[in-house]
Amino acid sequence: MVEDKGLDADIADKIWTYAQLKGGKEIVTQLQAIPEVQANESAKQGLEDMALLCSYLEIFDVLPALSIDMSLARGLDYYTGIIYEVVTEGSAPSASSKDVAKKEKKQKKSTDPDEDRSNDPTIGVGSVAAGGRYDELVGMFSGKPIPCVGISFGVDRIFSITKARLGEQVMRSTEVDVFIMAFGGGKDFTGLLPERMQVAKTLWDAGIKAEYMWKTKPKLQNQFKAAENAKVPWGVILGEDELKEGKVKIKRMDLPPGDPGKEDIVVEKANLVEELRARIQGKTSLPDRTAQ
Numbered sequence: 303m304v305e306d307k308g309l310d311a312d313i314a315d316k317i318w319t320y321a322q323l324k325g326g327k328e329i330v331t332q333l334q335a336i337p338e339v340q341a342n343e344s345a346k347q348g349l350e351d352m353a354l355l356c357s358y359l360e361i362f363d364v365l366p367a368l369s370i371d372m373s374l375a376r377g378l379d380y381y382t383g384i385i386y387e388v389v390t391e392g393s394a395p396s397a398s399s400k401d402v403a404k405k406e407k408k409q410k411k412s413t414d415p416d417e418d419r420s421n422d423p424t425i426g427v428g429s430v431a432a433g434g435r436y437d438e439l440v441g442m443f444s445g446k447p448i449p450c451v452g453i454s455f456g457v458d459r460i461f462s463i464t465k466a467r468l469g470e471q472v473m474r475s476t477e478v479d480v481f482i483m484a485f486g487g488g489k490d491f492t493g494l495l496p497e498r499m500q501v502a503k504t505l506w507d508a509g510i511k512a513e514y515m516w517k518t519k520p521k522l523q524n525q526f527k528a529a530e531n532a533k534v535p536w537g538v539i540l541g542e543d544e545l546k547e548g549k550v551k552i553k554r555m556d557l558p559p560g561d562p563g564k565e566d567i568v569v570e571k572a573n574l575v576e577e578l579r580a581r582i583q584g585k586t587s588l589p590d591r592t593a594q
Contacts, residue, residue: 324373
């Protein structure tokens with residue numbers, strides 16, 4: 303601040319004193335008790351707004367989640383009021399000295415104080431959302447003052463944290479639990495679309511999330527590919543011969559090739575809902591009904 307910005311050393315020291323303040327609602331009270339702060343009309347109004355915000359947060363019982371950080375600064379100069387950043391517990395994990403040294407070797411140190419350091423290993427992923435109040439920005443284009451407040455979300459950072467928390471768990475793009483497929487061959491194969499629709503309706507009525515390919519005669523490999531791409535854990539395979547006997551097949555889709563649990567299980571169609579519900583809930587030790 304002294305060398306690059308040309309500020310007086312005493313002023314820089316005073317700014318540093320304020321910038322170190324960090325805490326809860328007590329920070330507002332502490333600042334409001336300083337005469338020179340109260341003498342500044344802009345600071346006085348800002349603290350009144352902060353006190354009002356704290357009172358609202360207290361009503362909703364979320365005040366403990368608030369951290370007032372006087373060193374927080376946003377890079378854009380159109381903000382006219384409060385600015386904020388959102389962090390999650392563990393979103394800025396401390397890096398080991400080995401990791402930091404490795405990172406420093408790869409990256410040349412920048413002297414830019416406003417540089418985005420969100421990828422710095424000593425900081426971690428950083429904030430996952432940020433924003434503030436910018437009452438005059440829209441007015442620059444509309445010709446009249448319009449109060450505005452906004453927030454933007456860091457989708458990549460949110461997904462990074464989510465993946466880290468899930469660990470080895472598979473992230474699915476759909477909530478579907480069962481994919482209904484038709485198996486058959488030859489020119490006389492109908493695709494069993496009405497039968498697939500009927501099974502889907504039965505599962506939906508039972509509260510089981512299911513889907514099927516909309517094509518009349520989908521290829522079996524395309525059906526499997528659709529289920530695997532969506533990481534649907536269970537498949538119900540309808541075959542012409544099995545349907546004539548009132549039976550269908552259940553297949554575990556999310557196991558590696560060769561796993562014994564991936565083998566087809568033939569069940570009575572009338573028991574399909576019960577069989578699937580038990581397996582989705584992790585209860586696979588049902589009585590063997592395949593011989594019924």
